[in-house]
């Protein structure tokens with residue numbers, strides 16, 4: 116990855132002091148739990164805000180008005196927990212669901228919800244066997260190839276669902292491979308944190 120210098124403040128411009136404090140509490144929890152359950156790569160812990168939190172804020176900013184946000188393979192909560200914290204202020208009527216198969220990470224995520232006051236549901240399940248969630252926004256970061264993510268989103272989405280996936284340097288290759296099996300509407304946005312990465316916003320995913 117080639118890092119972009121990021122002004123974290125620019126991404127917190129339009130959020131309340133209370134929301135910033137919730138994000139700060141969340142960041143402290145990640146740092147506290149990370150040595151035990153490896154929520155983010157140890158080498159990125161010192162750049163938690165510029166690498167992980169800003170990346171997640173960008174995902175939230177690209178989402179349309181949401182009713183049910185589903186974050187797949189949430190791990191330590193990027194971007195799902197950040198979206199739920201921002202959503203508590205921006206879209207208080209929305210429901211947020213985070214899916215994660217690892218029990219210890221789920222325990223962490225429930226602690227985040229309890230201690231920050233951001234309401235989200237944590238499902239300790241595998242995405243493949245989880246009952247369809249009927250979400251209108253679906254996110255996933257560092258989880259799977261686009262081909263597999265499209266399988267997941269067709270299972271858990273509804274008509275009009277928008278999917279938002281941050282993707283690394285192999286993004287163009289993944290898009291090409293997905294185009295062999297799927298039709299979809301694609302928008303690409305530069306990542307604030309990594310010059311090689313893109314955030315994809317995708318709609319109308321149809322298997323061909």
Ligand SMILES: C[S@@+](CC[C@H](N)C(=O)[O-])C[C@H]1O[C@@H](n2cnc3c(N)ncnc32)[C@H](O)[C@@H]1O
Pocket residue numbers: 154155187188189190191192193194214215216217220240241242243255256257258
């Ligand atoms: C590389 S981590 C990424 C975590 C987080 N999204 C991030 O960007 O920091 C992928 C996470 O997805 C979870 N996961 C992988 N496959 C899964 C599946 N089929 N169902 C549910 N969770 C899954 C793993 O346990 C892991 O925590």
